C-alpha cells in the first residue's frame with residue numbers, strides 16, 4: 343500500500359481522500375527540515391503547501407518518493423530540477439485557489455486605496471481621525487498587471503468590473519486573449535509609465551526575480567501603488583522601501599515577502615504598507631479545493647499511473663492511464679532491449695527515433711516516448727525513469743525524434759524504436775497481442791516474435807546447421823532450463839537471431855561458453 347506524508351497544514355478533506363482510496367497517510371504539519379529528512383525515506387508521496395521546502399537534501403534521502411503534490415500553485419519551494427533528476431513527479435493544483443488569490447489582490451488594492459488597516463487600527467484605538475485618512479478612487483484608474491495567467495486574468499476581470507482601465511505585461515499573453523479579457527497588452531516600460539496601481543501575478547523565476555527593482559520603480563508614475571500577492575522576490579524590498587520613504591510610491595500591499603515567515607521586515611515600520619502573512623490562498627473554499635485536488639491527483643498517480651498537472655512530466659488522464667499502461671510497458675521493454683544491446687559498446691548515442699504506427703499513433707505519445715527513453719537510458723546510466731528521461735537525453739545531446747505512421751504492415755499497432763550511435767543503427771519493433779500483452783516482433787530488421795521475460799538470452803549467429811544443437815547442449819550442461827525459444831533470420835544461411843527466455847538468471851560463466859560456440863557472433867544476457 344503506498345504511503346503519503348502530509349507535511350503542511352492541509353484541509354482534512356485530503357486525509358479522507360487518501361484513506362478512502364486505500365493510501366496510508368500521515369499528517370505531520372510543521373516538521374523541521376531535519377525531522378522531514380529523517381522520515382521522508384518511508385514515503386511514496388509528499389503533500390505540501392508553501393511551508394515545506396523540498397530541497398535537494400530532502401530528495402536525496404527519499405529513495406521511495408515518487409510524487410510531490412503541491413496543494414496550491416507556486417512550486418518555488420520545491421527543487422523541481424533535483425526532483426526531475428531523481429525521477430520524482432512534481433504536481434500542483436493550478437486552478438483551485440486562483441479566484442481566492444485574485445480576490446485577495448483586489449481586497450489589498452481597496453485596502454491600500456482607502457488605508458483600511460490603519461484607519462481600522464486608529465478607530466479601534468478610539469482616535470476617530472476622520473481627516474487623517476484621505477483615500478483615492480479606483481474608478482477610471484489604470485491597473486497595470488504584470489503576469490496575466492489564471493490569477494491575473496481573474497484580477498483583470500474584477501478590475502474591469504470596477505471600471506478600471508487594465509493594461510497587462512505578459513510575454514505569453516496573446517492579443518486575442520487580451521481582447522477577450524478587455525485588457526490592453528503592453529510592454530513593461532509602457533505599463534510602468536501608465537499604471538496608477540501595479541499588481542504582480544507571475545511565478546518567481548529567473549526572468550521575473552526583482553522585476554520591480556530600483557530602476558523599474560523609478561519609471562513608475564510618482565504616487566503609484568504596488569500590490570504583490572504572488573511571490574516575495576518579484577519586488578526588490580530595499581528599492582521598495584526607499585521608494586515608499588521618498589514618496590515615489592504612495593503605498594504597497596504585500597502578501598508575500600522575500601523571506602517567509604516574515605516577522606521582522608523593515609517594511610513593517612512604514613505606515614503606507616499593508617501586509618498579510620501569505621494569505622492569498624487562505625479561504626475555506628480554496629483550501630478545500632486544493633486539498634481535494636492534490637489528494638485525488640496523487641492517489642491517481644500512485645494507484646494507476648495517471649498524471650495530471652505535473653510540472654515535470656506529460657499528463658496522462660485517469661481515463662487513458664489503463665489504455666496507455668501496456669503501451670508504456672512495450673515502449674520501455676523495447677527501449678530496455680536496445681539500451682542493453684547498446685550498453686555493450688562504448689560509442690555514444692546520437693539519435694533515438696520512436697515511430698508509432700496504427701493504433702499506437704492515435705495515443706497520447708509523450709508518456710510513451712518518455713517510457714522508451716527511460717528504457718534505453720537505464721542500462722547505460724542507471725536509474726532513469728519517465729520523469730527524468732527526456733531531461734537526461736537532452737543533457738546528453740541525444741536527438742529524440744517522434745514520428746507517426748498510418749498502419750502499413752501486418753500489425754494493428756506497432757512501435758518501432760531506433761537507436762543511432764556513431765558505430766551502429768539498431769531498430770526493434772513491438773506490438774500488443776491479446777489487447778495488452780507487449781510482444782517483440784523484430785530486431786534489426788529480422789522478424790522474431792517473442793514475449794519479454796525477466797531473464798533472456800540474446801544470440802546472433804550464422805544460419806548454418808549445428809548451432810541449435812550445440813547451443814541447447816551448452817545450456818543443458820549448465821543446468822539452464824529454456825522456457826521459450828525463438829528464432830529469426832535475415833535470409834537462408836545469412837544473419838540469424840535466437841532469443842531464449844529462461845526461468846532464472848544465467849549462471850556465471852555460461853555466457854562466456856555460449857560465446858565460444860561455433861557460428862555464434864554475439865551473445866548477451868538481458869533482463870526486463
Ligand SMILES: NC(=O)C1=CN([C@@H]2O[C@H](COP(=O)(O)OP(=O)(O)OC[C@H]3O[C@@H](n4cnc5c(N)ncnc54)[C@H](O)[C@@H]3O)[C@@H](O)[C@H]2O)C=CC1
Nearest residue numbers: 415416489490491492493512514543544545571572622623
Ligand atoms: N499569495 C498566494 O497565496 C498565492 C500566490 N500565487 C502566486 O501567483 C502566481 C501566479 O499564479 P497563476 O496566475 O495561477 O499562474 P499562471 O501560470 O496561470 O500565470 C502566470 C503568468 O505569468 C506570466 N509570465 C511568465 N513570465 C513572465 C514575465 N517574465 N513577465 C511577465 N509575465 C510573465 C505567464 O505567461 C503567465 O501568464 C504563482 O506563480 C504563485 O507564485 C498563487 C496562489 C496563491
Ligand SMILES: O=C(O)CCC(=O)C(=O)O
Nearest residue numbers: 391392413414415416623
Ligand atoms: O498554500 C498557501 O497558503 C499558499 C498558496 C500559494 O502561494 C500558491 O498556491 O502558490
